[in-house]
Amino acid sequence: MKVDWDIFCKVVDNYGDIGVTWRLARQLVAEHHCAIRLWVDDLRAFERLCPELDINAARQWQHGVEVCHWPTDWQPADAADVVIAAFACQLPSAYMEAMAAREKAPLWMNLDYLSAEDWIIGCHGLPSVKYKQVQKYFFFPGFQVGTGGLLRERGLLERREQFQHSTEAQHEFLQGLGVDRTDGARLISLFAYENVGLADWLDVMAGDAHATHLLVPEGRILGDVERWLGVDGLSVGALQVRGALTVQVLPFVRQDQYDLLLWSCDFNAVRGEDSFVRAQWAARPMLWHIYQQEEDVHLDKLEAFLTLYTAGLSPAAKAALVGLWRAWNTGAGMAEAWVATQEHWPELQKHAQAWCLEQASQADLASALVQFYLNWI
Incomplete structure (x- = not known):
């Protein structure tokens, strides 16, 4: 059975956030057979990286990834088995309630910015805050053993x-x-x-x-x-x-x-x-x-x-x-x-x-x- 993943991305500036999450989403589908929903608040910025994207579609499939527009007026959606808040973005409150309502709480991770600083080794993988019974974890990309590594596709x-x-x-x-x-x-x-x-x-x-x-x-x-x-x-x-x-x-x-x-x-x-x-x-x-x-x-x-x-x-x-x-x-x-x-x-x-x-x-x-x-x- 495929594991369902939700990746949330707020496009803050310069395509970096969407660049990382889009590359990650495609790799999780292609190499690990995960079912990925990528929630993006700015489809127009996303279009620069994926020209075939329909910026007016609430939901669409691109390269095996279900791309969903992250609206300001959030509509109810079931929480996935794994939830990634990219770069510490704040999840919709209704979605957090959906996470808490699951019979088995999902794995909730904050995928942080890449850094070579020594302190991230000690923080990588540690529990962060909780929302009701749902525990969030720190996940740090990095260059050293003890971090989450770098994005690199097979071959x-x-x-x-x-x-x-x-x-x-x-x-x-x-x-x-x-x-x-x-x-x-x-x-x-x-x-x-x-x-x-x-x-x-x-x-x-x-x-x-x-x-x-x-x-x-x-x-x-x-x-x-x-x-x-x-x-x-x-x-x-x-x-x-x-x-x-x-x-x-x-x-x-x-x-x-x-x-x-x-x-x-x-x-x-x-x-x-x-x-x-x-x-x-x-x-x-x-x-x-x-x-x-x-x-x-x-x-x-x-x-x-x-x-x-x-x-x-x-x-x-x-x-x-x-x-x-x-x-x-x-x-x-x-x-x-x-x-x-x-x-x-x-x-x-x-x-x-x-x-x-x-x-x-x-x-x-x-x-x-x-x-x-x-x-x-």
Whole structure:
């Protein structure tokens, strides 16, 4: 008998919440044969990741997942065997009553934000609050043993390796996006929030002796790119050349295509949570733009990850990479940090591959959630 799961997602900002829950829901269906209802409050934002979605439908099936609009005027619904409140979203009060009314209480988990901070190991899997007789549990994705791991579909690394070893497959994919890669040019993807440090980085790439082809999917960073280029209204397909730098605007693509983009590039600048994890599976040097929080608490999370990620690097390579990430996330000058990073490029490439394999040696997030349920029952 299939186990029924309800996953609740409030789209707060920038597609990160729905990106994670949509990927998780599909994997639970495809690999673990779970019956999934994904409750989403903003179907219009969801449509960017799933273009075939009917934004006016209260219920619909997409990729084996029952997608349900989470309305403000909640209608009665039976509670599932497993209930996931993604990123601490508050469940409808009527649904919580339905959980409490079940003969056997469901497993209720708060799927929290990804973090490399040490304290999450001690909190992962612990009981949280109760609603009547229904107990909620903390579930933390993470990078270390003792956490919930990272989202990773079965066979992902094998597919990536096959793609990265096929010049023909990469060429065909890039051509489909209108990208004609210049021989010898370093290919970089840029997906980020607004960043005052971008101009300095673009300046140094434009003046470099090494050619760079910068691919910029539609998103919030595009305004900063336009200001640097001195143009308005860059649209998909726009191509601008400044010195050694070619800048090209790409469409906002669905998740499987974004994976291929990351796999095609030599370096990936990413943002948020979902693209951050996917860049690690790409096994290429990367740069993370972490979501800014009040009182700069996000910088503590950044440092926690850097401590883990840079272990094993030579002191010089570590200093260069840490300097680059700190500059990018504090709006500082990027030029010196980028030049220093390039001096250690071969080491950073090997390190990205080793980190990817290290993370893949742990259980993936979907499997860890299923195992948690099996242990619970």
